[in-house]
Amino acid sequence: MGVVLRYVxxxxxxxxxxxxxxxxSDTSAISLKKAIDELFAKHKLSLSRLRGQGYDEASNMQGEYNGLKALILKENSSARYVHCFAHQLQLVVVVVAKSNRIVSDFFQYVTMIVNITGASCKRKDKFRQLEHDKLVECLEKGYIVSGKGKNQEINLKRPGDTYWGSHYMTIIRLMSMWTSVLQVLENVYDDGTNDDNNGIAASLIDKMESYEFVFMMHLMKSLLGITNELSLALQQKDQNIVLAISLIKTMKVRLQKLRKEGWENLLDVVNKFYSNHMIPILNMEENMRTRGRSRHNGQMITNFHHYRVEIFYEVLDTMIQEMNNRFSELSTEVLTCIACLDPKDSFPQFNIGEFSIIEDLGSLAKKMVETGKNTVFSLVYRLIELTLILPVVIASVERVFSAMKIIKTDLRNRMGDEWMNDSLVVYIEKDIFATIENEQILQHFQQMNTRRIQLPPLVCMSGSGTSSSIKK
Incomplete structure (x- = not known):
């Protein structure tokens, strides 16, 4: 279990x-609570002074009755729980992807395209060569310019099931490498050595050249682009809950604006993509038979109705609804009162000119300390501190587990818990240890009486086919 403290x-x-x-020993809530108690006791910290706790969506962490959150709240009711905003945002995208059949099919086909394109070294080499030739052609025609750090080689990014930000990057690269991907799939189809691969490649080519696939690709690019920007903003270490609430509200406004005004622009972008790749554009006024309806009842709808109502509106409405459901704490009384401390409206209670340029709560806290107002308005400053220490996301803890892969390698696979923990502290908090001089470290170890003495150096000598070591 990784533990990160947040304070002012x-x-x-x-x-x-x-x-x-x-x-x-196990991941039950009782075991985790016991481990936290022992850790706090070791570092002489008091659980009674804890004011916030944040976890992901796991039941043993945020369970209402038997989770770690509930056990801590029973002992300290002031340790307010905040569900990780980044995890909630990811759950919004997951629900949209799983609840809508067309979106679910789209991501399944994207995964198949990425997998079959990079399934062998031969296909990877072909794909790399196609991208290289396209890059050289663009440079020769002056479409792009060369320079240090530009035009680096990239590949199709495989989407991850637990990190939906990767799907956004996959879509971006698929769009930029469209012709190369199609060429590789056509080579697989023309190869003819494997009937299964031929059939899969043919179906994927047909799918990529269908209007529905291209439409979904551009729609999900727009939606995942909005969520990806928010996710990156939430993961900043100095992010506070007031600003996070503001970011969530801004995203809801953007989604509503996209639903109200984004249809025409999306349609133009999709049609332009089709024109650039010389694919016939779909006639929106033509009728189409909807899937799942009987062929005998003769019910038909237009392409316009299908793409605008059954895809565009339905996907956006689902995402907006999930945003309101997942971030329900935005309307709670405590966070609403906390948001009133935001100095965005010049915070008239202070009525001081030097505070008028402050735009966020973190800057307000720093300015209060600089001007000594934290002692004059001690209760207000206490509330601001509470707001700032409430956890927004658990990105710092996630980074700890990512760092474990760097510290505990195959060559260090038998390192103990204490050694690994100490190594992680040095690696993660490198900004603190960078301020410590090497001489201080040397003196510290030299003054430790329990250390072994330094061994005298050895000189190796060889002769007549043998070698020996003697002390200098």
Whole structure:
């Protein structure tokens, strides 16, 4: 279990520090609570002074009655729980992808395209050569310019099931490498050595050249682009819950605006993509038979109705509804009152000119410390501190587990928990350890009486086919 502390220092700055990796016998809420108690006792921290706790969506963490959240709240009712905003945002996208059949099919086909394109070294080499030739042609025609760090080689990014931000990058690269991907699939089809691969390649080519696939690709690019921007903004270490609430509200406004005004622009972009790749554009006024309806009842709808109502509106409505459901705490009384502290409207209670240029709560806390107003308005500053320490996302903890792959390698696979924890502290909090001089470290170890003495150097000598070591 990774533990990260979030607090406001004496200068009014929000700080997140990695505390420790704790070995637990099991992942039950009781075991996790016991481990936290022991860790707090070891570092002389009091659970009664805890004011916020944040986890992901796992039941053993955020369970209403028996989760770790509930166990801590029973002991300290002031340790307010905040569900990780980034995880909630990801759940919104997951629900949209799973509840809508067309969206679900689209992502399944995208995964198949990426997999079959890079299934062998031969296909990877062909794909790389096609992209290289296209890059050289663009440079010769002056469409792009060369320079240091530009035009780096990239490949199709495989989407991850647990990280939906990767799907956005996959779509971006698929659109930019469209012709190369189609060429590789055509080569697989023309190869003729494997009937299964031939059939899959043929169906994927037909799918990629269908209007529905291209339409979904551009629609999901727009939606995932909005969620990806928000996800990256939420993962900043100094992010506070007031600004996070503002970002969520901004995203809801953007989704509503996209639903109201984005149809025409999306249609133009899709049609332009088709024209650039010399594919016939779909006539929106033509009728189409909807899937799942009887062929005998003769019910027909236009392409316009299908794409605008059954796809565009339905997907956006589902996402907007899920945003309102998942972020229901935005309307709670506590967070609504906290949001009133935001100095965006010049915070008239202070009525001081130097506070008028402050735009966020973190800057307000720093300015109060600088001007000494944190002692004059001590209760207001206490509320601001509470707002700043409430966890927004658990990105810092996720980064701890990512760092474990760097510290505990195949060559260090037998390192103990204490050694791994100490190594992680040095690696993660490198900004602190960078301020420590090497001489201080040397003196510290030299003053430790329990250390072994330095061994004298050895000189190796060889002769007449043998070798020996003697002390200098």
């Amino acid at each position: 220092n004496k200068h009014g700055c929000v700080i997140e520090r990695f505390l420790a990796i704790v070995h637990v």
